[in-house]
């Protein structure tokens with residue numbers, strides 16, 4: 143809507159996890175390289191935690207984009223708010239199982255686990271690696287679900303894991319996993335993403351503007367510092383505030399986003 147006013151080819155601050163916009167802050171870079179390491183080395187499982195809106199899903203999506211489809215078979219579970227049998231069914235379905243049973247949960251779990259085992263072995267025989275990402279895993283409170291996920295890590299041949307499980311979620315997930323010793327002992331890597339620093343917030347804004355084709359001077363001097371103060375360096379909040387500022391500035395026919403405009407829009411919303 144406001145793109146042509148600001149000379150943009152894209153909206154720079156959409157709140158969707160689009161890998162094309164990834165800004166490689168040191169911690170996003172480190173988080174991504176650890177995820178890639180777990181996957182490429184065929185480690186059993188890894189954990190990525192972080193505060194709300196800091197880029198966990200974006201890193202998961204970026205990892206998936208980088209995986210060579212000729213080598214990796216993947217499942218990305220975006221919403222694991224499912225019971226234990228449904229979650230296993232969903233993973234199996236994403237990995238290509240089609241002939242799944244539909245009745246009696248306990249029987250079903252064994253059958254689904256068996257089907258998953260076959261799929262994983264076939265993948266390995268075909269020279270493929272299997273990667274399952276569970277996003278938003280902090281919503282999994284049913285211990286049976288964690289138990290089923292742990293069982294997936296028992297699929298091994300000659301001490302090689304047949305799948306890599308990446309668990310992403312908000313900070314409380316770490317305590318949940320730490321209290322489940324059998325599961326946490328299998329994690330090869332744990333990494334936590336925090337907010338951006340003030341300088342990173344400035345670079346983040348410039349980076350996203352740049353990808354969207356904007357001039358770096360679109361945001362006046364001092365605005366990045368103010369945006370950092372208002373948002374605590376959380377990317378989703380930064381996006382929200384910057385998007386509103388671009389919209390409001392367009393409405394006023396402004397030529398630049400300045401501190402007054404940032405103050406004005408942030409007074410109207412909780413960013």
Ligand SMILES: Nc1ncnc2c1ncn2[C@@H]1O[C@H](COP(=O)(O)OP(=O)(O)OP(=O)(O)O)[C@@H](O)[C@H]1O
Nearest residue numbers: 157158159164165194195196197198199200377378
């Ligand atoms: N390093 C980054 N580079 C570019 N954009 C980013 C970065 N980190 C986060 N974002 C953007 O911030 C927004 C929130 O990111 P994302 O959805 O990945 O956060 P999250 O940690 O998964 O949040 P939640 O805890 O709510 O699931 C998205 O629009 C995403 O593209």
Ligand SMILES: [Mg+2]
Nearest residue numbers: 198199277278
């Ligand atoms: Mg997320």
